[in-house]
Amino acid sequence: MEAILQCDRVTRFFGALAAVNELSFRVDRGQLYGIAGPNGAGKTTLFNLLSGHVAITSGDIRFNGEAIQTLPPHRICHRGIARTFQIPLVFGSGTVEENVLVGAYFGRRVNLPGMRFDRDTHNRVDRALELTGLVEKRRGSAHSASVFDKKRLMIASALATEPELLMLDEPFGGLNHGEIDELVVLIQQLHGTGLTILLIEHVMRALMTLSERVLIMHHGEKLTEGTPDEIRRNSDVIQVYLGRQAGAA
Numbered sequence: 001m002e003a004i005l006q007c008d009r010v011t012r013f014f015g016a017l018a019a020v021n022e023l024s025f026r027v028d029r030g031q032l033y034g035i036a037g038p039n040g041a042g043k044t045t046l047f048n049l050l051s052g053h054v055a056i057t058s059g060d061i062r063f064n065g066e067a068i069q070t071l072p073p074h075r076i077c078h079r080g081i082a083r084t085f086q087i088p089l090v091f092g093s094g095t096v097e098e099n100v101l102v103g104a105y106f107g108r109r110v111n112l113p114g115m116r117f118d119r120d121t122h123n124r125v126d127r128a129l130e131l132t133g134l135v136e137k138r139r140g141s142a143h144s145a146s147v148f149d150k151k152r153l154m155i156a157s158a159l160a161t162e163p164e165l166l167m168l169d170e171p172f173g174g175l176n177h178g179e180i181d182e183l184v185v186l187i188q189q190l191h192g193t194g195l196t197i198l199l200i201e202h203v204m205r206a207l208m209t210l211s212e213r214v215l216i217m218h219h220g221e222k223l224t225e226g227t228p229d230e231i232r233r234n235s236d237v238i239q240v241y242l243g244r245q246a247g248a249a
Contacts, residue, residue, distance in 0.1 A: 001028035003062075004165055004196050005050070010059035010069075012042075012049055019045040021220040022059070027165070032187075032197045034211030034228075036204065038240065042220035043200045044086060047169050050198075051083050052076040063165070077107050080164035086173060088150035092143030096134055099142050100125045100156045107161025128156040132186065148179045152186070165196045172203040180206055208232070 005027040012020045020042045027033045035043050048054040050061060052073040061069040068076055082103075091099050104124040129135045132152040137145070142153060151171055158166055168187070172180050184206050191197050191210075201207040207214065208228040216223040216237050224234050231237055 004029040006062045008060040011057045013057045032191045034207045034214040035200045037217035041217040082158035082161045082163035083167035084154040086170045090142040097138040100160050103157035104160035124160045128159040132156040147174045167198045169200045
């Protein structure tokens with residue numbers, strides 16, 4: 001398989017603390033790759049390194065074979081990487097549609113002069129809203145949207161950039177069981193289009209259902225990596241992360 005993302009000994013220090021420590025892994029094109037680990041394991045810091053929001057201390061990050069670790073976030077987005085965040089981030093003064101329009105316009109590889117929104121931009125907004133089930137809510141206020149709708153809105157805004165790699169940071173956090181099931185189906189549908197997805201998640205039921213391969217982080221390092229079945233049976237994972245939940249994962 002062809003690697004779309006490859007990390008080699010990626011490290012980030014905050015003072016004397018190694019939040020991510022010599023982490024190496026690869027994500028193949030078209031794969032749904034899951035990342036889990038206890039709080040403080042370095043998962044979100046890793047996403048911040050991959051998206052350019054935080055600079056790496058050392059190591060190498062390659063996307064489609066090209067080094068991206070020195071690029072700013074907007075350049076990484078233009079290369080084809082889009083992400084969501086743990087806490088829903090939306091432009092509360094705008095509508096659902098306007099939020100997605102921002103992603104469609106500013107996430108594109110080549111921006112038009114001024115603030116003209118051409119037909120291609122609007123087509124990408126329409127497609128993102130349709131994929132995430134938000135068409136009927138497009139005129140609604142982003143600020144007053146439910147947590148579930150804000151989660152879907154972040155995904156729609158990311159999809160509007162037409163990414164090759166979609167990074168989802170704990171998309172199931174704060175959702176009830178029914179919403180989790182609905183979002184699992186949505187992510188499966190997105191993956192079914194051929195989109196590569198990198199997923200951080202604490203809800204192990206969802207992570208194990210979705211992922212083809214799973215990386216477990218602990219203290220900023222790789223504890224283990226494998227298929228969901230291999231992860232379920234790994235005694236180190238059970239001890240440091242899953243604990244009594246292992247049988248229910």
